[in-house]
Amino acid sequence: MPQILTGLKKDLGGFSVARILPQPARRSLGPFVFLDEMGPADFAPGQGIDVRPHPHIGLATITWMFAGAIGHRDSLGTAIDIHPGAVNWMTAGRGITHSERTPATERAAGHRMHGLQAWVALPVIHAEVEPAFDHVPPDALPRYSADGVEAVVIAGDLWGLASPVKFPHPIHYAQVQMQAGARLTVPAGRDGFAGERGVLPIAGAVALDGLALERGTLVVLDDGDAELLATEPTLLMLAGGAPYPERRHLEWNFVSHDPARIAQAVADWRAGRFAIVPGDPEHIPY
Template identity: 50%
Template structure:
C-alpha cells in the first residue's frame, strides 16, 4: 500500500480507506469502504459495500429479510452470481452480473434480498457491490421507485486494453440510462495486463475502489485490492495495470451534496428529526410491507442521535 505524504503538493491522492470486514455467517464477508472515519462521503455516495466473492454450497445463500430505507437510492451491481429483489412496491426482480438495480427510497420503501430457490439448490458464487446514493434535499421525500437496467443498455467505452461500463450518471462523454437525481458517475473499469487509462477530473469529488489486481498510479504509488482511493479535487490520474496481471476498478463520485447528511442504520436524511421519525415508524410497523413476505429485520438498539456526515 502506498503511504501518503501530506507535504507532497504534486500528489493526486487525498485519502486511502481500508474497508472494515464483516462476516455475515458461513464465511460470507462484506467489506465496508463508506462511511469510514477517514472519509464519510464521496459526492452523493454515502455507503459502499463489497460483497464476497464467496462460494455458496448447494442449499446455501443469502437471506436479507425485509428492511426499510428513506432518503437514498440503493445501487446493486453484481460481478458474479444472482440475487432476487422484492420490495413494497410489488417489484420482483432477479439481478445478474452487469445489470443494475436502482431503488429509490424517497419517503420510505421496504425490500428484501435473497438467493432464489433454483440458484440456492445448485450452489453459486456471489460477488458484487452495493452503494447508497444520498438524494438531494428537494427529492428526499419523493415517492419511492425502482428501476432495473440490463447490461446491454449500459454504455461501454473500449480501447487500448481498457473496458469501461458506465453504470450510472455521466462520464467519459457518455450517459447511462439509469435514472439519477444528482450529478454523479459510477463506472466498472477493467484493465488488461499493461493497459492504462486516464481518469479525467470531471467532478469535484472522485474516488476509485480496487476490486481485483494491483493499480499503478505512477508517482502516487501502487494500490492493491479492497482499497478506496480518494483523489484530490481537480486531480486527473492515469490508472495502469501491471504488465503481468489485469485489474478491475470501480470509479465513482460526483458533485458534493447540498448540505450534510445524517445516517443511522438504513436511514439517510438531511434532518436528524426525520430519521428519528423513521425509526419510530419502523418500530411501529407503519412502513409498507413487501407482498408475500412476513419476516422483517427489527430495529436494532441504536444509542443516541443520528451521526452527521460530513
C-alpha cells in the same frame, strides 16, 4: 497524496462484507454515503443469503454483481433477480421496504457470490419523492472502449456516454476492465468526472501515478488529472460526483439531512407504518 480507505470486514456467517464507506476518516464520496463489497463467497448447495425485509428513506440503492445473483423484492410489488452486468436501482424517497435473498436456482445448485451495494443520498428537494425501482439489463448500459480498456457506465455521464439510470445530481459510477499494460486517465472536471473521484480495485494489479493500489481499498483522488496503469489484467470501479452542501446523517438504514426525519422513520418502522413486501412477511427489527 490520495486518501486511502481500507474496507472494514465483518463476517455475516458464511460470507464477509467489507464496509468501505462510511468510515471515521471519511463519511462520503460525492453523493455516495455507503459502499459495501459483498464477498467473494462460495456457497454450497442449499446455502445463500437472506436479508429480511427492512426499510430505507432519503436515498437510492445501487446493486452491482460481479458473480452470482440476488433476488430483490420490495413493497412496490417488484420481484426480480439481478445477475452480473445489470443494475438494480431502488429509490427509497419517502420510504420503501425491501428484501434481498439468494434466488432458488442458485441456492439449489451452489454458487459464488460477489458484488457491491452502494447508497447515494438524494438531494434535499428530492428526499421525499415517491419510491421507485428500476432494473436496467446489461445491453442497455453504454460501453466505453479504448486501448486495452473496456468500461461500463452504470450511472451518470462519462466519456461522453450517458447511462439510462437517471439521478438528479452530478454522479459517476463505472466498472472498468484493463488489460496488462493499459493506461486510463481519470481527468478532473472533464468528461463527466466532476467533483470527488474514487478508485476501488476489485481484482488484478493497478497503480495510480506510480502508487500500487491494494485490492479492496477506496482511493480518493487529489485534485487534478490522474493516470491508472494496470500491471496485470485488472477489474476496478470508478465512483464519485459532486458533494452536497448539507451534511447527511445515517442511522441504521435511513439517510437524511434532518435528524428529526430519521427519528420519525425509526418510529414509523417500529409502529409498522412502513409498507410491507408482498409475500415476505418477515422483517428486521430496528
